[in-house]
Amino acid sequence: MHIIGAGLAGSEAAWQCARRGIPVELFEMRPVRTTPAHQTADFAELVCSNSLKSDSENTAPWLLKEEMQRAGSLLLEIARETAVPAGHALAVDRTAFSRKVTEIISREPLIHIRREEAAEIEAGKITIIATGPLTSDALSQEIARLSSDENSARVLDDGNSSADVSRAGAPAPLHNLYFYDSISPIVEADSIDMNKVYLAARYDKGSADYINCPMSKDEYDTFYDALLAAQSVEEKDWEELNYFESCLPIEEIARRGRDTLRFGPMKPVGLKDPRTGRIPYAAVQLRQENLRADSYNLVGFQNHLKFGEQAAVLRLVPGLENARFLRYGQIHRNTYINAPTLLTPTLQMKSDPNVLFAGQICGVEGYVESIATGLMAGVNAAALATNSEPVPPPRPTAFGSLIHYITQAGPRNFQPANITFDLLPALATRVRDRKERHRQQCQAALNAFQGWWTQASPSALLNAR
Ligand SMILES: Cc1cc2nc3c(=O)[nH]c(=O)nc-3n(C[C@H](O)[C@H](O)[C@H](O)COP(=O)(O)OP(=O)(O)OC[C@H]3O[C@@H](n4cnc5c(N)ncnc54)[C@H](O)[C@@H]3O)c2cc1C
Numbered sequence: 001m002h003i004i005g006a007g008l009a010g011s012e013a014a015w016q017c018a019r020r021g022i023p024v025e026l027f028e029m030r031p032v033r034t035t036p037a038h039q040t041a042d043f044a045e046l047v048c049s050n051s052l053k054s055d056s057e058n059t060a061p062w063l064l065k066e067e068m069q070r071a072g073s074l075l076l077e078i079a080r081e082t083a084v085p086a087g088h089a090l091a092v093d094r095t096a097f098s099r100k101v102t103e104i105i106s107r108e109p110l111i112h113i114r115r116e117e118a119a120e121i122e123a124g125k126i127t128i129i130a131t132g133p134l135t136s137d138a139l140s141q142e143i144a145r146l147s148s149d150e151n152s153a154r155v156l157d158d159g160n161s162s163a164d165v166s167r168a169g170a171p172a173p174l175h176n177l178y179f180y181d182s183i184s185p186i187v188e189a190d191s192i193d194m195n196k197v198y199l200a201a202r203y204d205k206g207s208a209d210y211i212n213c214p215m216s217k218d219e220y221d222t223f224y225d226a227l228l229a230a231q232s233v234e235e236k237d238w239e240e241l242n243y244f245e246s247c248l249p250i251e252e253i254a255r256r257g258r259d260t261l262r263f264g265p266m267k268p269v270g271l272k273d274p275r276t277g278r279i280p281y282a283a284v285q286l287r288q289e290n291l292r293a294d295s296y297n298l299v300g301f302q303n304h305l306k307f308g309e310q311a312a313v314l315r316l317v318p319g320l321e322n323a324r325f326l327r328y329g330q331i332h333r334n335t336y337i338n339a340p341t342l343l344t345p346t347l348q349m350k351s352d353p354n355v356l357f358a359g360q361i362c363g364v365e366g367y368v369e370s371i372a373t374g375l376m377a378g379v380n381a382a383a384l385a386t387n388s389e390p391v392p393p394p395r396p397t398a399f400g401s402l403i404h405y406i407t408q409a410g411p412r413n414f415q416p417a418n419i420t421f422d423l424l425p426a427l428a429t430r431v432r433d434r435k436e437r438h439r440q441q442c443q444a445a446l447n448a449f450q451g452w453w454t455q456a457s458p459s460a461l462l463n464a465r
């Protein structure tokens with residue numbers, strides 16, 4: 001079996017195959033060839049935030065993690081081992097996390113690592129493509145070619161425009177595979193002026209792990225004007241920037257109106273300043289990056305500004321006047337396939353069931369969702385390798401809801417999605433209370449999960465750790 005990409009999805013998939021006694025060749029192009037966002041040669045590198053989202057019981061991200069835990073996710077286990085304080089969220093020390101994944105995958109005898117770029121899919125070989133949003137150009141061409149075998153196959157860039165590969169009669173031009181995404185800046189902890197900021201969690205939920213930079217109206221207005229005046233990185237001719245609504249650069253949000261940021265990433269609600277007892281006019285939140293707590297990221301502050309301009313604007317935030325930046329916000333490509341057209345509920349290609357997709361490229365969005373689809377693809381590919389029939393997860397589960405979304409969403413405007421309650425099916429009887437409704441949805445999901453899992457993964461597993 002081939003697995004291409006040792007990111008979040010590919011590493012989990014390889015582990016799941018090895019646990020089932022299936023030998024794997026795992027291709028990873030770094031460090032021979034790198035991507036615009038990765039900075040190390042480690043597997044499962046987290047390229048932006050260090051958060052694996054909420055760990056509060058009966059939230060949708062919690063449910064997904066709960067199912068992953070029950071299915072024996074290696075990466076989730078390592079995330080818990082390398083967790084840093086982050087209130088009700090599961091956040092990790094990114095370096096420790098990726099190192100540990102690399103270490104464990106590297107010493108697994110059934111996984112043979114090939115540090116090279118895969119540019120072709122070998123015909124007849126069971127292959128999981130888990131090359132992520134920054135899939136190399138050569139492989140993107142190959143995926144376009146594979147997709148063109150489908151009568152109605154399409155590869156999309158942004159869900160609004162699409163190129164019908166078969167109609168074009170040739171692989172789609174590469175730009176039809178591209179989409180842009182943003183990453184937020186990181187500052188050194190000891191460059192934050194702690195006299196101007198305060199620790200608090202929103203609505204005091206969880207421990208007060210976030211640093212909050214409060215702003216008065218005047219400070220906000222000055223910041224806002226500077227942000228709008230700052231220069232963005234120039235787009236190349238062939239690049240048309242299209243953003244996910246949930247991951248907009250701050251300057252793009254600001255362009256929508258003077259107050260829009262105050263209802264988005266600079267939202268002050270629930271962030272009472274203990275020194276004044278008041279909620280500030282606006283606030284910037286900083287989240288701990290690593291166990292040493294020597295760096296913090298500006299939550300939701302992804303942007304497309306030139307680095308110099310970016311530093312000048314962000315230093316207008318109270319507490320960040322002398323901030324030293326370890327990383328600036330940036331914009332990067334996002335590659336994904338039109339899953340509703342191309343994939344079955346077992347993540348296999350309709351046109352070639354030996355080829356499976358996992359991770360961001362299969363149409364999910366987010367670290368945890370990528371790991372979860374890697375887990376499912378690994379289990380399904382292992383079933384194929386032993387001539388068994390892969391069993392798709394039931395609809396009420398978080399696994400099943402993600403799969404349902406990526407295979408059943410409208411293909412015309414398909415966009416990757418995070419796990420949310422919107423993706424889960426409604427309960428048979430209406431429950432008005434939101435909390436209670438979510439609790440019941442989670443309960444139904446976990447009940448359905450248990451029955452499916454014994455069917456989908458019947459054999460005794462090797463524990464190679
Ligand atoms: C800039 C950016 C910021 C993001 N920020 C967040 C965030 O803050 N939170 C969040 O939840 N999600 C974020 N995402 C989305 C997504 O969750 C991550 O990209 C996640 O890493 C996806 O996991 P993956 O396994 O699909 O891909 P990756 O983790 O990117 O793994 C893919 C691997 O494949 C390798 N590869 C690519 N092409 C080839 C080839 N031809 N041959 C061999 N190897 C190859 C790559 O080197 C990489 O190691 C972000 C995405 C981007 C691009």
